[in-house]
Amino acid sequence: MTETLKHTALVDEHKALGAKLVPFAGYAMPVRYTSDKAEHAAVRTGCGLFDVSHMGEVFVEGPQALDCVQRLVSNDVAALAPGQALYTGMLTEQGTFIDDLIVYRWADDAFLICTNAGNRDKDTAHIQRVASDFGDGVTVRDEGDDWVQIAVQGPKAEAVCARVLGEDLSGVDAFSFRLLAHDGAEVIAARTGYTGEDGFELYTKNAHGPALWRALLGSDVCAVTPCGLGARDTLRLEAGMCLYGNDIDDTCDPYEAGLAFTVKLDKGVDFIGRAALVEKKARGVTRRLRGLRIDGKRIPRAGYDVNSTEGAAIGRVTSGTLAPHLDVPVAMAYLDKAFTKPGTTVAVDVRGQAVPAEVVKLPFYRRAKT
């Protein structure tokens, strides 16, 4: 099988830094530059830099853009002022996940939707189909190939971004963004991320991507560590954040996934999936996504069965790793409701061995608020 992998505009930077590139969602992406653990630690204690240009950017604009996006997602984007963003599911009629997204309100009648890389084509087709119900009132533009997206994450991220962009960013709240410039090029600076740390995600057009990457990496504020998808995965897992394709997909709903906060049944719009969620809510969930902390050194991996201590099948691991910062093997798993109480002991089937684990609430790691 020979599949031609796409490259982000930063691929030459990664090669020069000695990154190991692996196929991910159709792109050749850096999985690590030096060590997953070292890159993980850099984000928890200093500042790490991620190329996340493979993610999708879809612009939804026009006089009926708000109505269209409200129909598309379960969260309430009408509550956003221009310059604010939120996390939400985009659901099927059955109330299950097509994708999880960040929606940025650009202007009263313009939104930027950031999609998962692996779902770009599916999402864009879905958004276009729904937008077509609004005729000329909405235009949809897939600009996924046009933008570089750099995640700058860690306790020093604000200082690094402030220095490079020449702006005081202390007034940019979480899930807010500003339109700024770097060396004459437009940069969207959003206080969002996928690591459990403070930080920014910077969007700029491809042509300026390498210059912005180099400026961030060379910042004199502190050491800035380029980080790969390996560290990105352990950071988000430690922080209890779902990964589409692992922890959520079109077989599970926001209630099961612990994402009820993204569902606004009373927002006044009959969003896609709402009717199904009203029913699900009334019925109650039969399983729930929970954290598992392993007693011992063996590492639970996605797909491993979870059993009761008596050996009855009660669930399945969706993501698992050694949590580098906590130095404990952890997992996310869907568990039958009777076993979701924190403190419950269950057993993960690690290649035939029953390994005891404690059920815990997510996240595993929460950063100290400053």
Place this chain on the structure above:
Amino acid sequence: MSDNVPDNLRYTADHEWVKADGDSYVVGITDHAQAELGDVVFLELPDVGTELKKDVPFGVVESVKAVSDLIAPVNAEVVEVNADLVDSPETVNSSPYGDAWMIKIKPSNPGDIDALMDAAAYKDHLASGS
């Protein structure tokens, strides 16, 4: 990427190395294998006396990212295990051909070792992308 492939070792397609040590042989994983895995965080090795069967898993090496079986290079008996390595699995990344040796074996038929790849053949194997 340039992987370190010492000339004096024998290699398997599963990225393990075998080195003569008196009348027994030492087994570990290659520099290429440790680089592919990333930070190694857990190892499971067999007990002394275990009978290994060629191409059958005899242990496990886990990194932050992945789990991988250790595959027996030949039919053999385990005569020594590197117990220190289990307590410091990160040594696999820093010294794959040295301190991170995993087991010592006595092959059922020492001639089987000669059938393994030499350094040149293993380099070709790596270049072919497997």
